[in-house]
Amino acid sequence: MKRTMPRDTDTLLKRATYASTATALVLIGVKLAAWFMTGSLSVMASLVDSLMDGAASLINLLAVRYSLKSPDEDHQFGHGKAEALAGLGQACFIAGSAIFLLMHGAERLKHPQPLQAINLGLWVMVFAIGATLILLAFQGYVIKRTNSSAIRADALHYKTDLLTNTATIVALFFAGSGYPLLDPLGALAIACYILYSAWQIGQEAMRILMDRELPEETRQRICDIALAHGTVLGIHDLRTRQSGQTMHIQLHLDLDQELPLSEAHRVAKEVENAILAAFPLADLIIHQDPRNPSRYQRSPQCLNLPETPPG
Known part of the structure; x- marks a missing residue:
């Protein structure tokens, strides 16, 4: 016997994906402006992370909508595994961004560049942290109500954003205080953490796709x-x-x-x-x-x- 999903659960999942996509787009806009004005590789690292967030959130939005479809003649067990596929796609996006950052961080270590408008970069990152905290609070509520693997994966890489944004603030602060090498070093640290997050998300998605037993x-x-x-x-x-x-x-x-x-x-x-x-x-x-x-x-x-x- 199967019970149908309550309408409020359906609505919560859709709202969570809309909120995630909208937040990613806003952060991409402000970080892009900050990167152009500061030239900071740490800000660029955070921007790339947000670009990957945006792409992943868009995939999530489409996958969650598809997963909520009722079972049909060709999919008697429903379409729920679309969520796990979205999580696997997110892991690939996030891992790609980490590799990209590692390459640019190594290049900037060889050829350091001066930073500009550091205060603006700091304020942008503070704004990014505030927006991310609001999104995570809503996603946490949705996860408790729905136990969605796709929203959980989405929330995981937004949690990494808090650390990457904090690391960016630290790197900008010390770079402006006469330690320019901390900017690319901060970017490299962020890249390593992003890569670790991609592994966690991909591992969870594979468990679901391979029909692993419940806890x-x-x-x-x-x-x-x-x-x-x-x-x-x-x-x-x-x-x-x-x-x-x-x-x-x-x-x-x-x-x-x-x-x-x-x-x-x-x-x-x-x-x-x-x-x-x-x-x-x-x-x-x-x-x-x-x-x-x-x-x-x-x-x-x-x-x-x-x-x-x-x-």
């Missing part, structure tokens, strides 16, 4: 809910995965073989309702297996238990 605590909670029903003897063959907003769950219930079919169906329905109450957006499939209670031994835990023959 053990989530799976154990599913087991505990099922085993809490007094009629259930045990549970085995629990399988889980995440696709966009939908959590896919499959499990087998062990029930007394003497139960009438209608009673077994009622028990399975009650277990289903209890699990869906805890995980409202889950796509849940429950199979019932007959067991002899007098010969049945319940395992202390139900994760990854193989199916046993009736009897």
Whole structure:
């Protein structure tokens, strides 16, 4: 059984992608102006980061809209993995920007250049930090409500922006105080951190695309809910995965073989309702297996238990 996504969840996801794209465009504009006026490689590093943010946010916007489409004849499980594909695309964009910055940082170390209008650059970076904090606050709210992998990936590289913008401020300050080499060194440090962030985002996307099992605590909670029903003897063959907003769950219930079919169906329905109450957006499939209670031994835990023959 699958429950449809609430309309407010749909709206929140779309608003989060619009806010992310709009913020990226604003920051690109102000950082581009600051770079032209200061000539700072650290500001350029932050600008490139924002350019990648803009591209990634645009991909995110399109992917989230596609992932929210209802299942159709060709996609019976929905379109949720579009979010993970967007995350993988973001990782590629971010890694590319990091490599670009590493190359330019090394070049600037060999050929230092004087900076201009440093105060303007500092104010631009302070503005960028303020705008990013507002966006992250909204994204954090959306993630708590939706658990979206795409929004989580988007928020992760905006969190790196806080560090890159702070590093840019530090580099500009010291460059203006007579330490010009700190400008390219700051850019190189930012590039390394961006590359690390790209690895984190790509790794999370690959977990989803490869149908990795949900965290053990989530799976154990599913087991505990099922085993809490007094009629259930045990549970085995629990399988889980995440696709966009939908959590896919499959499990087998062990029930007394003497139960009438209608009673077994009622028990399975009650277990289903209890699990869906805890995980409202889950796509849940429950199979019932007959067991002899007098010969049945319940395992202390139900994760990854193989199916046993009736009897």
